Amino acid sequence: MKKVVVLIVSCFLMAGLYAQDFDKYFENKTLRIEYLHIGDANSEKFELHEYRAGGVWSGTRMYLQEPNRYGDILVEVFDSISGEPIFSRSYSSLFNEYRATERALKETGSFEECINVPYPKKTILYTFTSFNRRGEGTVLYKGSYSPMHSPAREFSDDYSVMTLHRGGKPEECLDILLIPDGYTKEESVKMQSDLKRFSSYIMDCSPYRENAERVNIRAIKGYSKESGITDPNNNVYRNTLLGCTYNVTDVDRYLMCLNVWKMNDIADDAPYDAIIIITNSTKYGGGGIYNFYATVCSAAPEANFVIVHEMGHSIGGLADEYYTSEVGVTDYYPTDVEPVEPNLTTLVDFGSKWKSMLDPNTPVPTPATSHYKETLGVYEGGGYQAEGVYRPWQHCTMKEIIYNNFCPVCTKVLNDMFNYYSNREN
Numbered sequence: 120m121k122k123v124v125v126l127i128v129s130c131f132l133m134a135g136l137y138a139q140d141f142d143k144y145f146e147n148k149t150l151r152i153e154y155l156h157i158g159d160a161n162s163e164k165f166e167l168h169e170y171r172a173g174g175v176w177s178g179t180r181m182y183l184q185e186p187n188r189y190g191d192i193l194v195e196v197f198d199s200i201s202g203e204p205i206f207s208r209s210y211s212s213l214f215n216e217y218r219a220t221e222r223a224l225k226e227t228g229s230f231e232e233c234i235n236v237p238y239p240k241k242t243i244l245y246t247f248t249s250f251n252r253r254g255e256g257t258v259l260y261k262g263s264y265s266p267m268h269s270p271a272r273e274f275s276d277d278y279s280v281m282t283l284h285r286g287g288k289p290e291e292c293l294d295i296l297l298i299p300d301g302y303t304k305e306e307s308v309k310m311q312s313d314l315k316r317f318s319s320y321i322m323d324c325s326p327y328r329e330n331a332e333r334v335n336i337r338a339i340k341g342y343s344k345e346s347g348i349t350d351p352n353n354n355v356y357r358n359t360l361l362g363c364t365y366n367v368t369d370v371d372r373y374l375m376c377l378n379v380w381k382m383n384d385i386a387d388d389a390p391y392d393a394i395i396i397i398t399n400s401t402k403y404g405g406g407g408i409y410n411f412y413a414t415v416c417s418a419a420p421e422a423n424f425v426i427v428h429e430m431g432h433s434i435g436g437l438a439d440e441y442y443t444s445e446v447g448v449t450d451y452y453p454t455d456v457e458p459v460e461p462n463l464t465t466l467v468d469f470g471s472k473w474k475s476m477l478d479p480n481t482p483v484p485t486p487a488t489s490h491y492k493e494t495l496g497v498y499e500g501g502g503y504q505a506e507g508v509y510r511p512w513q514h515c516t517m518k519e520i521i522y523n524n525f526c527p528v529c530t531k532v533l534n535d536m537f538n539y540y541s542n543r544e545n
């Protein structure tokens with residue numbers, strides 16, 4: 120009984136904290152702040168580029184303050200007069216992956232980033248706080264935007280949009296936008312067929328399948344001058360719509376887009392919460408960064424797995440549960456700090472993770488034996504580390520090349536995200 124009362128009180132608090140009046144502060148329009156994220160292993164800074172405005176606001180209207188900070192960068196928006204926090208959202212960035220590489224010990228990197236916020240009716244103040252792996256935050260930038268006085272370049276309108284799956288209104292759904300890269304006009308039929316195929320991969324995978332009425336999938340019809348994708352290790356260079364490339368942060372299969380401003384510019388022609396780039400390539404690769412974007416190669420045999428795995432990162436904020444593969448980072452998770460990602464634990468604060476979902480008879484840590492196959496547990500190895508970091512399931516889609524096999528923890532996190540985008544309580 121006591122537990123029920125506590126639950127009701129916490130739900131009430133959640134609603135009070137997050138269900139603010141959207142119309143009081145915002146218009147149904149998007150403001151995009153574009154900036155560079157510059158630095159190396161030991162320092163970082165933000166440099167403002169420009170403000171853009173237009174489109175509709177397709178994001179959540181209920182959770183104006185993000186319930187969980189899964190990202191490394193926290194953007195907070197305040198009313199300039201009252202100082203009241205009126206919007207927040209976190210994301211992770213390619214910069215933070217770059218700065219964990221050996222290259223960042225001797226070279227400065229500069230990465231395009233941007234954030235979409237609902238368009239303010241009055242002057243706002245905003246801050247960018249960068250969190251390290253120990254969970255320590257540093258405010259790196261403070262800015263202000265006035266709808267009366269700050270010039271914002273309007274979004275342009277260049278591309279036609281295909282609807283591949285319709286669940287409901289943009290403001291009540293997770294709006295996924297596919298953008299093709301490396302397809303020429305002559306490959307239009309192949310491009311459209313690939314986009315439809317990837318839409319099916321998403322909607323045939325749990326828990327997207329069970330939430331079909333809360334997901335929209337659209338695609339931009341955008342062509343490239345040359346066919347294929349840049350692959351520096353094989354001396355292949357292609358002039359494409361988004362300029363996606365393999366070998367980002369010196370990992371051969373890491374396929375990403377460095378032209379983030381252009382990517383968002385192209386995306387403006389449709390309502391979107393999440394961008395997935397479909398690249399015209401046969402080489403295995405892809406990437407996904409929380410609230411940033413994801414990429415996938417079109418023709419690799421495991422492409423259905425790659426897209427839902429990378430969307431686990433970019434939409435769910437989920438971590439990699441593997442620990443034996445080639446990655447470009449070292450000692451990513453300090454083992455004396457609880458990671459922010461919901462599907463890993465160091466057991467420092469396991470109560471904040473999936474402890475309440477465990478069968479009390481399951482040992483912690485759980486031996487990775489056939490006896491515990493298909494059992495929610497606490498298995499050592501995850502987040503690129505064999506020791507000191509634990510994952511919830513032996514063979515989740517976030518660990519291995521198995522399509523449609525998200526573990527109960529990852530499934531719950533994705534379900535919570537559907538609630539976030541469709542304005543429902545968890």
Ligand SMILES: [Zn+2]
Nearest residue numbers: 515517526529
């Ligand atoms: Zn999982």
